Amino acid sequence: MGKIIVGKTGDLLPGKMQKIAADGKEILVANINGNFYAVDDTCTHAGASLYEGELEGDTLTCGWHGAKFDCKTGKLSAFPAKIKDLHSYKTVVESDNIFLEI
C-alpha cells in the first residue's frame, strides 16, 4: 500500500473538492466539516467526473444524470437504477499535509 500526498489542509477548505491523479486513477478528495474523504472521481453510471458535480454536506451529486453518493463512504444513496458504489480511500492528515492511502 502506498501513501500519496494530496496537498495542504489549508488549501482544501470545508465544502470543497479536489481532483488528483494517483496510481492510474482519478480520485476526488473532499473536505467535509474539516475531515478529509476520498472516493473514485469517475461516476459508476456513465463515467462522468464527479468533481464536475456538486458537494452538499456529505452528498456528492453527479452533474450528468444526478446519481447521489455518500462522499464519506462512496455508497450510492439515490439513483433510479442500481449502479455500483464508488471505491473509497483512506486519508490521513500528518502535520498539515493530507495523504491518501492507495
Ligand code: FES
Ligand atoms: S454519469 Fe453520473 S449519473 Fe450518469
